[in-house]
Amino acid sequence: MTAQILDGRALAKTMTGEIAQEVERFQSEHxxxxxxxxxxxxxxxxxxxxxxxxxKSFRSTGMRFALHALPEDAxxxxxxxxxxxxxxxxxTNGIIVQMPLPEQLPQSxxxxxxxxxxxxxxxxxxxxxxxxxxxxxxxxxxxPAGGMEILRRYGVELRxxxxxxxxxxxxxxxxxxxxxxxxxxxxxxxHSRTPDLAAVTRQGDVxxxxxxxxxxxxxxMIRPGAVVIDFGVNVVxxxxxxxxxxxxAMGVASYITPVPGGTGPMTNxxxxxxxxxxxxxxxxxxxxxxxxx
Numbered sequence: 001m002t003a004q005i006l007d008g009r010a011l012a013k014t015m016t017g018e019i020a021q022e023v024e025r026f027q028s029e030h031x032x033x034x035x036x037x038x039x040x041x042x043x044x045x046x047x048x049x050x051x052x053x054x055x056k057s058f059r060s061t062g063m064r065f066a067l068h069a070l071p072e073d074a075x076x077x078x079x080x081x082x083x084x085x086x087x088x089x090x091x092t093n094g095i096i097v098q099m100p101l102p103e104q105l106p107q108s109x110x111x112x113x114x115x116x117x118x119x120x121x122x123x124x125x126x127x128x129x130x131x132x133x134x135x136x137x138x139x140x141x142x143x144p145a146g147g148m149e150i151l152r153r154y155g156v157e158l159r160x161x162x163x164x165x166x167x168x169x170x171x172x173x174x175x176x177x178x179x180x181x182x183x184x185x186x187x188x189x190x191h192s193r194t195p196d197l198a199a200v201t202r203q204g205d206v207x208x209x210x211x212x213x214x215x216x217x218x219x220x221m222i223r224p225g226a227v228v229i230d231f232g233v234n235v236v237x238x239x240x241x242x243x244x245x246x247x248x249a250m251g252v253a254s255y256i257t258p259v260p261g262g263t264g265p266m267t268n269x270x271x272x273x274x275x276x277x278x279x280x281x282x283x284x285x286x287x288x289x290x291x292x293x
Contacts, residue, residue, distance in 0.1 A: 001224070003253040006150050012265035015149070019272050020061040026279065027062065034279035035064025036094040036120065036271070037086045041079065041105060042072035047098045054096075057268040063275065066092070072102055079105055080113050087115040093282055094120035094275035117282065120274035122175065131175060134182050137281075139274050144176035146266025147208065147229050148183075150257060156206070156227050158183040164204030166190045166197070166217065166243070172210040172231050180206070197221070207253075209243035219248030228256040231263050 027033045036058055038051055051067060058065040068082055079097075086092045095118045097110045107123075116126040122141040130138030140148075151158065163185040167173035173189065181187045190200050198221040201207055209217045210231035222228060232243025242259030249256055257263050 001251060001254070003228070003250045003256040006154055006227075006229075006255050006257045006262060008146070008150055008257060008262040009265045011150060011153055012269045015266075015269045016057065016061060016272070019063075019269070019276060022276060023062045026276070030283055032091075033062055033064050034093045034276050035066065035091060036096065036275045037066045037068055037089075037092045039068045039070070039079070039082060039086075039095065039097040041070045041074050041098070041101055044098075044100075051098065054268055054271065058272060058275075061272060063272060064091070074102070074105065076105060076109055079109060083110065083113040087113075087118060090282075092118065093279040094118055094271070096121045096271070118278060120271055120278055121171075122274075123171070128170070128175075131178055139278070140179060140270075141171050141175050142267045142270040142274060143172050143231060143263065144179055144210075145270040145274075147176060147231065147257075147263050148179045149266060149270065150229070150263065151206075151227070154255065156255065158185040158206065161185050161205040162203055163187045163206040163208065164190060164201050165208045165210070166201065167208075167210035167212075167231070169210065176208055176210065176231075180208075211243050213243060214241050215243070215245040217244040217249070219245060219252050222249055222252045224252055225254045226252070228253045229263065230257050230259055232259060233264065 023033060038054055040047055040051055055065045070078055086095050095114060111124050114124055116124040119127050120139055122139040127139045131140055158180055163180045165173055165177045165187060168189055168191045177187045177189050188200060190197055201221045202223050204223055204226055206227045207222060208229040214234035214236050228244055228249055230242035230244040234241050240260045246258060
C-alpha cells in the first residue's frame with residue numbers, strides 16, 4: 001500500500017481563487033474590501049516570516065492587510081489600547097495577534113480585550129465556547145479548520161469513524177477534536193501522559209498529530225488504511241519535518257498530509273475565509289442597525 005497525498009498546497013491554491021472571486025463580489029456589492037489587522041510585538045524571525053506570508057495571501061485575493069508593530073518591550077497598556085482601537089475600527093474586520101508574546105504580555109490580555117466578532121483565529125473564550133456548543137457564529141482556529149477542510153474536500157467521511165487526536169493544545173488539538181466530533185466521529189484525545197500511546201493510535205481510522213515533536217508517530221503506530229493528518233512543524237537538520245514519520249507512514253496509511261505542503265498552506269486560507277465571513281456578518285449587522293434606526 002502507498003498512501004495518497006492530501007495536497008494542501010494545491011487545495012490552498014484552489015481555495016484562494018474561490019475566495020478572490022467572493023471578495024470581488026463583496027466589493028462590488030458594498031464598495032469596500034474585507035481586511036485584517038495583524039499585531040506583532042517584537043521582531044521574532046519566524047513571526048516576521050509568517051506575517052509576510054499572511055500579507056501575501058490576503059493581498060493576492062484583493063483583501064486588505066495592515067501590520068501593527070509594537071516593540072519587544074511594549075507595555076500592557078500599549079497593546080490593550082491598540083486592540084481597543086482596532087475593535088472600534090469599522091475598516092478592520094479581522095484581528096490576529098502573533099504568538100508567542102513577550103513575558104510581560106500574557107495571552108489572557110489579548111483574549112480579554114479582543115472583540116470576539118473580529119477574532120478570526122478563534123482564540124477568544126467566547127469563540128471557544130461557541131465551538132464547543134456547535135454555534136454557527138463561532139470562528140474555529142485557522143489551523144484545525146484547514147485540516148477539516150482538507151478532509152472534506154478529499155471526501156474523507158468522519159461519520160461513524162474512530163478519530164484519534166494526539167495533542168491537546170488550545171489552538172490545534174482540542175478544537176480539532178471538537179470539529180471531528182461535530183462531524184459524528186468517535187474521538188479519543190491522547191497526550192503526554194497517555195499510557196501505551198501506540199496501542200491507542202493503532203485504533204484510529206483517522207489519526208491526527210499535533211504535538212510538536214518530530215516523528216513521534218512511527219509507522220507501527222498507524223492502523224493499516226488509516227487517514228493521517230499531520231499538523232507538526234519541526235526543523236531537523238535544517239529540514240522541515242512533521243510529527244509523523246512520513247516515509248514509514250506512506251506504506252501503511254491510505255491518505256496522508258505531507259510536511260511541508262499539507263496542513264500548513266491551509267492556515268492562511270482559513271484566516272482569509274474567516275475574515276471574509278466576519279466582514280459579511282459585520283456588514284449585515286450594520287444594515288440591520290440602519291433599518292432599526
